Amino acid sequence: MNKLTLTSKNFLILRIILLVGLIILVTLPFYAAIYTTIFLSTIFMYIVLTSSWAMFSGPTAQISLATAAFFGVGIYIAATLGTIMPLLVVVLIGGLVSAALALFVGGLTLRLKGIYFTIFTFGLLELMKNLLLWFEIKFTGTRGRFVVVVDYNTVYFIMLAILVLTLLTAYLIRQSKYGLALQSIGEQEEAAEHIGINVTLVKVFTFAISAFFIGAAGTIMATRWTYVDPYIAFNMNFSFTPVLMAIFGGIGPLFGPVLGAIIFAYLEEILITQFPYYYMLLFGIILLVSVLYLPNGLVGLIKKWRARATGGEHGNS
Amino acid sequence: MIVTILDVVIAGLLLGGLYALIAMGLSLQYGVARVLNISHGEFIMLGALTTWMLYTAFGINPLLCLVVCGPLAFILGFILHRTIYKRLSVISATPGIFEGNSMLASFGLLFIIQNLALIAWGSKIKGYSYLAVPVDLGGALFGANRLVTLGFAVLIGVAFYIFLTQTRLGKAIRAAAQDPSTAGLLGVNINLVLALCFGLGAAMAACAGMLISMSYPVNTVMGMEYTVIAIIVVVLGGLGSIPGSFIGGFILGLIGSIVTYFEPGLALVAYYIIFTILLLLKPTGLMGK
Amino acid sequence: MAILEGEGVTKYFGGLVAVSDVDFHVDQGEIVGLIGPNGAGKTTLFGLISAALVPKPGLIRFKGENITGLKPHQICRKGLARTFQSVKIFPNMPVISNVALGVHFGTPERVTSAQAVEEAARLLEFVGLSAMAAIPAKDLTLVNQKLLEVARALATKPEVLLLDEIMAGLNSTEIAQAMELVSKIRAQGITIFMIEHVMKAIMSVCDRIMVLHHGKKIAEGTPQEIATSETVIKVYLGE
Numbered sequence: 007m008n009k010l011t012l013t014s015k016n017f018l019i020l021r022i023i024l025l026v027g028l029i030i031l032v033t034l035p036f037y038a039a040i041y042t043t044i045f046l047s048t049i050f051m052y053i054v055l056t057s058s059w060a061m062f063s064g065p066t067a068q069i070s071l072a073t074a075a076f077f078g079v080g081i082y083i084a085a086t087l088g089t090i091m092p093l094l095v096v097v098l099i100g101g102l103v104s105a106a107l108a109l110f111v112g113g114l115t116l117r118l119k120g121i122y123f124t125i126f127t128f129g130l131l132e133l134m135k136n137l138l139l140w141f142e143i144k145f146t147g148t149r150g151r152f153v154v155v156v157d158y159n160t161v162y163f164i165m166l167a168i169l170v171l172t173l174l175t176a177y178l179i180r181q182s183k184y185g186l187a188l189q190s191i192g193e194q195e196e197a198a199e200h201i202g203i204n205v206t207l208v209k210v211f212t213f214a215i216s217a218f219f220i221g222a223a224g225t226i227m228a229t230r231w232t233y234v235d236p237y238i239a240f241n242m243n244f245s246f247t248p249v250l251m252a253i254f255g256g257i258g259p260l261f262g263p264v265l266g267a268i269i270f271a272y273l274e275e276i277l278i279t280q281f282p283y284y285y286m287l288l289f290g291i292i293l294l295v296s297v298l299y300l301p302n303g304l305v306g307l308i309k310k311w312r313a314r315a316t317g318g319e320h321g322n323s
Numbered sequence: 324m325i326v327t328i329l330d331v332v333i334a335g336l337l338l339g340g341l342y343a344l345i346a347m348g349l350s351l352q353y354g355v356a357r358v359l360n361i362s363h364g365e366f367i368m369l370g371a372l373t374t375w376m377l378y379t380a381f382g383i384n385p386l387l388c389l390v391v392c393g394p395l396a397f398i399l400g401f402i403l404h405r406t407i408y409k410r411l412s413v414i415s416a417t418p419g420i421f422e423g424n425s426m427l428a429s430f431g432l433l434f435i436i437q438n439l440a441l442i443a444w445g446s447k448i449k450g451y452s453y454l455a456v457p458v459d460l461g462g463a464l465f466g467a468n469r470l471v472t473l474g475f476a477v478l479i480g481v482a483f484y485i486f487l488t489q490t491r492l493g494k495a496i497r498a499a500a501q502d503p504s505t506a507g508l509l510g511v512n513i514n515l516v517l518a519l520c521f522g523l524g525a526a527m528a529a530c531a532g533m534l535i536s537m538s539y540p541v542n543t544v545m546g547m548e549y550t551v552i553a554i555i556v557v558v559l560g561g562l563g564s565i566p567g568s569f570i571g572g573f574i575l576g577l578i579g580s581i582v583t584y585f586e587p588g589l590a591l592v593a594y595y596i597i598f599t600i601l602l603l604l605k606p607t608g609l610m611g612k
Numbered sequence: 613m614a615i616l617e618g619e620g621v622t623k624y625f626g627g628l629v630a631v632s633d634v635d636f637h638v639d640q641g642e643i644v645g646l647i648g649p650n651g652a653g654k655t656t657l658f659g660l661i662s663a664a665l666v667p668k669p670g671l672i673r674f675k676g677e678n679i680t681g682l683k684p685h686q687i688c689r690k691g692l693a694r695t696f697q698s699v700k701i702f703p704n705m706p707v708i709s710n711v712a713l714g715v716h717f718g719t720p721e722r723v724t725s726a727q728a729v730e731e732a733a734r735l736l737e738f739v740g741l742s743a744m745a746a747i748p749a750k751d752l753t754l755v756n757q758k759l760l761e762v763a764r765a766l767a768t769k770p771e772v773l774l775l776d777e778i779m780a781g782l783n784s785t786e787i788a789q790a791m792e793l794v795s796k797i798r799a800q801g802i803t804i805f806m807i808e809h810v811m812k813a814i815m816s817v818c819d820r821i822m823v824l825h826h827g828k829k830i831a832e833g834t835p836q837e838i839a840t841s842e843t844v845i846k847v848y849l850g851e
Contacts, residue, residue, distance in 0.1 A: 069423055114599060121359060121422050122602055128361055129551040133595045140588035183716045190702045190713055197700035200662060201768050202688040202717035246434060283441040290434030297428045298410055
C-alpha cells in the first residue's frame with residue numbers, strides 16, 4: 007500500500023543484497039579482528055537506537071527525548087539481573103521493562119498537546135537518574151553496580167539479532183495499515199481521529215514498541231561497561247545522537263536512520279579517543295546546521311537531487 | 324519545632340528565589356518568542372562557571388560579575404535569536420513546526436555550549452567561598468551568601484516586573500506575548516522584541532548561575548537539571564505568564580525544601596510528580612491563559 | 613425516528629458563547645441543511661456532534677444512544693462521519709490510501725489490505741475520482757480534495773454524514789455536481805446534515821433547514837418556510 011515504487015526486479019535485487027549482507031555480518035566474527043567486531047556492535051546499537059526513535063517520532067512528528075531513559079533502564083536491568091538469569095532472558099526483560107515505562111509515560115502524556123510530550127521526555131532522564139541515585143543511597147548503600155561480563159562475540163550476535171528485529175519491525179509497521187495510520191496521524195491528526203483511528207492508542211503502542219528495542223539494546227551493551235552508575239547509565243548523549251543521526255540521515259524512509267547512524271557512529275569511533283569533547287561539540291553543530299538548512303535530512307537531499315536530475319517527480323493532476 | 328519550620332520555610336524561599344529567576348527567563352523565551360530553549364540551563368552554567376573563574380583566577384567579586392555576565396549573556400542570547408531562531412521562524416510552515424524545530428535547535432545548542440564548557444573547564448566539580456558567614460534568623464542559621472542570593476533574585480524579579488508593566492518596551496513585550504501578529508500591526512518591531520526577550524531570558528539565566536555559584540558547588544553538567552526545574556515552574560505558573568513563573572518558583576522551592584527535609588534526594592522526583600499531575604489536570608497552570 | 617438529536621447543546625470559549633442551548637434533530641433518511649451568517653456557530657455545532665469538542669452543558673444522541681463525551685474515533689465507528697470546512701485530507705498520501713484508511717479503521721470489521729483497496733477504488737468511482745487514485749492528495753485541486761474527503765468519510769460506512777461547506781469555492785458546474793452527489797449519497801440510505809452558504813443548493817436539495825444566529829437556533833422548517841421567514845430574512849439582510 008505504500009510508496010515504494012520498486013519494480014519486482016529491483017525488489018529481488020534488493021533482497022539478494024540484503025541477504026548477502028546479512029550472511030557476511032553473521033559470519034564476520036569468525037574471520038575479522040576483534041576490534042572490527044566490537045566496532046560493528048556499536049554501529050548496530052546506534053542503528054537500533056536511531057531506527058527505533060524514528061519508528062515513532064518520524065511519522066508522528068512528536069519528538070521523543072526519552073531514548074536515553076529507555077536505554078538506561080535496559081542498562082540497569084543488565085546490572086541487576088545479569089548475573090542471576092540467562093543472558094537472552096535478561097535482554098528480553100530489559101526490552102519489556104522499557105516498553106512498560108514507555109506505555110506508562112506515553113499513556114500519560116501522548117494525549118497532551120505535542121510539545122508537552124517532548125518536554126516530559128526531556129525531563130524523564132533527570133528523573134530516572136535522581137530516582138535511582140536516591141534508591142541506591144537509601145537501599146543498597148552503594149553507588150552503581152557491576153555488570154556481568156559477556157564475551158565480544160556474544161554481544162555482537164545478540165546486537166545483530168536485535169538490529170534485524172528492529173529493522174524488520176519498522177518495515178512491517180510501515181507496510182501495514184498501522185504504518186499508514188501513523189503517517190496520517192502525523193499529517194492530519196484531527197482527521198485521522200475522525201475516521202476511526204484511536205490516535206492515542208496507536209501512538210502509545212508504537213512508542214512502546216520502539217522503547218522495547220532501545221531497552222534491549224541497552225541491556226546487551228551494558229555488558230561492555232563492567233561498572234555502571236546512574237550517571238553513566240542515564241546519559242543525555244544517548245537521546246541526542248539518535249536524533250542527530252535521524253535528522254541528518256533523514257527521518258522518513260527506512261534508510262535515512264541507518265545511513266545517519268553509520269556515518270555518525272563511525273565519526274564518533276574515530277574522534278572519541280582523541281577529541282572526547284570536540285566530537286560532541288561537532289555533533290551539536292551538525293544538528294544545529296541540519297535543523298537550519300537540511301529539512302529532510304541527507305536522504306531528502308539525495309531524493310531532491312535525483313528528482314531534479316530525472317526532471318521532476320509525479321505528474322500533477 | 325518552630326525553628327525547624329522556619330528553617331524549612333526560609334530554605335524554601337531561598338531555593339524559590341532562584342527557581343523564580345530561572346523560570347522567568349525561560350518564560351520570556353517560551354512565552355514571547357515561543358522558543359522552548361532546552362539549553363536554558365547551559366546559560367545558567369555559563370554564568371556560574373564564568374563567575375567561578377573570575378573569582379578564583381582574578382579575585383573579582385561575584386556580585387560585580389552580575390554586571391559583566393548579565394549583559395554578555397544578553398548579547399549572546401540576542402545574537403542567537405537573530406541568527407538561529409529567526410531563520411527557523413521563516414522556514415517553519417506552522418507554529419507547531421517552529422516549536423519542534425526551535426526545540427531541536429536548542430538541543431543542538433545545549434551540546435555545543437556544554438561541550439565548549441567541558442573543553443574550557445573540564446568536568447570536575449568546582450566551588451568557591453564567598454560571603455559564607457552565617458546569619459542568625461530567628462534561631463536558624465543561614466549563610467549570608469544564600470540570603471544575598473534571595474535578595475538579588477527578588478530584586479531582579481521585582482525590577483523586571485516593573486519593567487514589564489511600566490515601561491513602553493515592557494508593554495510591547497507583553498503585547499507580543501499575547502499576540503505577535505497584532506502587536507506587529509500596532510507598530511511593535513516584533514523581531515526586535517523577540518530577540519530582546521530571548522536575550523533577557525539568557526541574561527536572567529546567567530545571573531541565576533552567578534547567584535547559584537555563590538552558595539553551591541558548580542560543574543559543567545549542572546545545566547540540565549535546572550532546565551527541567553525551570554520548565555516545571557513555567558508550566559506550574561502558566562505558560563506565557565511571567566508573574567506566574569515568579570510565584571511558581573517560590574511554590575516549587577518551598578515544596579522542594581519540605582521534601583528535602585523528609586527525604587533528601589527526592590526533590591526532583593516530587594517536582595516531577597507535581598508536573599505530571601499538572602499536565603493531566605490543568606496544563607495551563609496556575610495563571611496561564 | 614430521529615437518528616441524530618441534540619438537547620440544550622451549549623459551548624463557551626472563554627467568555628464567548630459559540631453555541632447556545634440548541635435543540636435539534638435529524639430524522640433517518642433526511643437531508644437537513646444548517647445555515648446562518650458567518651460566526652453563527654455552525655461548524656462549532658458539527659464539532660460538538662463529532663466529539664472534536666465537548667458540549668457544556670448539553671446532550672447529543674445518536675440512534676437513541678447518548679454519545680456525549682465519547683471520543684471522535686468511537687463516534688465514527690458508531691456510524692457518524694464528517695467532512696471539514698478547511699479540507700483535512702492526508703496530503704502526502706496517494707488518494708486511494710486516504711480512502712483505504714477510512715475503510716480500515718472506520719468500522720469495527722477487519723479487512724485485508726486488498727479488500728480495503730478494492731473498497732476504496734469503488735468509493736473513488738462513486739465520487740468520480742478514479743483517475744486520481746495514485747496521485748498524492750496535496751496535488752489535487754480544491755474541489756477534488758473535497759470529493760476525496762467525502763469518499764474518505766463514506767469509507768467509514770456512516771449512517772449519518774456531516775458535510776461542512778463542501779460547496780465553498782466551487783463554480784456553478786461543480787456545485788451542480790456536488791448537489792447530485794449529495795442526492796446519490798442519500799439514495800444509498802445515508803442521512804445527511806449539511807452546512808452550506810450556497811443558498812440555491814441548500815434550498816433545492818434539503819428536506820428541512822435549520823438557521824443559527826449568534827449560536828442560537830432562530831428558525832427551522834422546510835426550504836419554503838425558511839425562504840419566506842421574516843426572522844431569517846432580517847438576519848441575513850441586516851448583516
